[in-house]
Amino acid sequence: MTAPISDRLDDADVARESGRRKMDWAAQHMPICDALASEFEADQPFEGERIGMAMHVEAKTAILAEILAAGGAEVAITGCNPLSTHDDISAALDAVDGVTSYAERGVDDEDYYAAIEAVIDHEPTITVDDGMDLVAAIHEDYPERIDTIVGGCEETTTGVHRLRAMDRDGELNYPVFAVNDTPMKRLFDNVHGTGESSLAGIAMTTNLSWAGKTVVVAGYGHCGKGVAKKASGQNADVVVTEVEPRRALEAHMEGYDVMPMAEAAAEGDVFITTTGNRDVIVEEHFESMQDGVLLANAGHFDVEIALDALSDLAVDSYEARDGVQAYEMADGRRLNVLAEGRLVNLA
Structure with missing residues (x-):
């Protein structure tokens, strides 16, 4: 026991x-x-x-x-x-x-x-x-x-x-x-709590600035809205991926670039998943990402980033910093996963 x-x-x-x-x-x-x-x-x-x-x-x-x-x-x-x-x-x-x-x-x-x-x-x-x-x-x-x-x-x-x-x-x-x-949870904790703590957790873990980064936010529910808003407020360029048409239109009307993950994968410096769904970022996306990208999850479970597929693609994997696991591809690109793909704002 x-x-x-x-x-x-x-x-x-x-x-x-x-x-x-x-x-x-x-x-x-x-x-x-x-x-x-x-x-x-x-x-x-x-x-x-x-x-x-x-x-x-x-x-x-x-x-x-x-x-x-x-x-x-x-x-x-x-x-x-x-x-x-x-x-x-x-x-x-x-x-x-x-x-x-x-x-x-x-x-x-x-x-x-x-x-x-x-x-x-x-x-x-x-x-x-x-x-x-x-x-x-x-x-x-x-x-x-x-x-x-x-x-x-x-x-x-x-x-x-x-x-x-x-x-x-x-x-x-x-x-x-x-x-x-409840409104108190959705409108305040999800938007402001998750938004701020996700960005703070990533910044403290990586020692990197947000200014000038292209941040891809997967999902435009309340958590995604918060992450996008806070990232934009720190002078990042924000791209939103969203499969629900009305939410995608809302993100567009808020001034964000909106595109499928298949396109956003080649654009982003930082990827933050907020959907609560499985396999949001998968093998085809890893293959087109730039060297040095950061992959983080702000959904509850560690299923949004397909880590098994990433591990299979990698020729090497090592801890780049505390809380950051680097996956090196055959062509030398390094994709960096924060907090083992678990909740980055709490890990």
């Missing part, structure tokens, strides 16, 4: 102290959560509830988990992406009364799903998910737990797509709020 993160770190005390500092800094800039914490402490709205969470375990989501515990819940949390967990914050959360954290950075698939099972072992009455891995595991492997689950919520576009597919098939057996569909 997976042990809590505090039992797996060499120096949990040092990690807790570091994580607590980050959480305290985030809390200073979260006035609504501060107000909720005071209200929840007084009213105890979650008394008797067990909340299972699969989230990006970083400072802001840690504040959420802490608030739920302050409201009377027993909280068990793990990561929803092996590269987005901050171990020090996970350890700090594990020290909060009412919270058990299993999240650990860099785990393999086996340990990742074992941690989800550890959360399910707490027999949650409420689920909080980001990507729907927790909900899926409960339905597939622990259906006997469903009768005691009041409901849940799903935070991200990809997870909502998966939930709707389950619902259409008649396989979703408890109610889940589609948090991603």
Whole structure:
């Protein structure tokens, strides 16, 4: 059985102290959560509830988990992406009364799903998910737990797509709020949060400037709009690829160049996928890309860039920088993948 993160770190005390500092800094800039914490402490709205969470375990989501515990819940949390967990914050959360954290950075698939099972072992009455891995595991492997689950919520576009597919098939057996569909999520977090954090993550990882770069944004939903807007604001030339005609027209009317990925592949310096779909950038696109391009994903799962196909094309692959894997083609071109094709804004 997976042990809590505090039992797996060499120096949990040092990690807790570091994580607590980050959480305290985030809390200073979260006035609504501060107000909720005071209200929840007084009213105890979650008394008797067990909340299972699969989230990006970083400072802001840690504040959420802490608030739920302050409201009377027993909280068990793990990561929803092996590269987005901050171990020090996970350890700090594990020290909060009412919270058990299993999240650990860099785990393999086996340990990742074992941690989800550890959360399910707490027999949650409420689920909080980001990507729907927790909900899926409960339905597939622990259906006997469903009768005691009041409901849940799903935070991200990809997870909502998966939930709707389950619902259409008649396989979703408890109610889940589609948090991603709320205006506060779509219009603010998706546009501004994803837009800013994606560009910041790429800039910090590569030490490159945006000015003068041609940035290809795949998808013009709310996340894609944010990435395109922020890149344009940093003096990049923005190209949008979008298969839905009305969104493609919207991008055109906003002043962006719009073209198929087959054409954009030869134009771009940086490619950022935001669709939530599989195989957005594939072999035919790799073959026409310039030397030194950056490939990054801001969708939830690492399926938008066809990494197996890229690996097959490459004659060599090596770590060019921390978080950047270079794939060298037979003709000497180097294509650089950030964060293993996972969420670049959180990795």
